[in-house]
Amino acid sequence: MLSGVCGRLASALWGTHTQLSAVAQRYLHMLVSWPSTDKSERARKPPRAFDPALLEFLVCPLSKKLLRYEASTNELINEELGIAYPIIDGIPNMIPQAARMTHQNKKQEEMEQH
Structure with missing residues (x-):
């Protein structure tokens, strides 16, 4: 435009x-x-791929912990908090509001409620 x-x-x-x-x-x-x-x-145009070499520099903006790249979902995962940041056109969206809760975190919440 x-x-x-x-x-x-x-x-x-x-x-x-x-x-x-x-x-x-x-x-x-x-x-x-x-x-x-x-x-x-x-x-x-084909979407740009995420460069895993960036994992050396990227940390979760909430916990400041290292992230894990999940190629099957094209997300950066914070195991500790149980959240996943989407990668759009090769660019990680590190805005906490854009992150989704992972299944692991949901299972923990269900176990704590019972």
């Missing part, structure tokens, strides 16, 4: 009679030819 707006702006500026520097002309040309990133184009 943004690239479409920039392209229209660049086209409008290109058509004006003002003097543009060579740098400005190259920049405007780049904006006009910038590939669009609409939803249909993003849908055609």
Whole structure:
């Protein structure tokens, strides 16, 4: 969407009679030819994979403990708290509100209630 707006702006500026520097002309040309990133184009691209090397640096924002990557669900798991952070297009969503409770934690809660 943004690239479409920039392209229209660049086209409008290109058509004006003002003097543009060579740098400005190259920049405007780049904006006009910038590939669009609409939803249909993003849908055609395969999703980016999560890089497990990031596990060395990522910790749970709540407990500050290391996380485990679960490839089958494409999530980062905090075993201690029993929560899983989703990975969307190769990018972990580390917002606690986006995390889901794992089955392990649900089983513990059920055992404590009985």
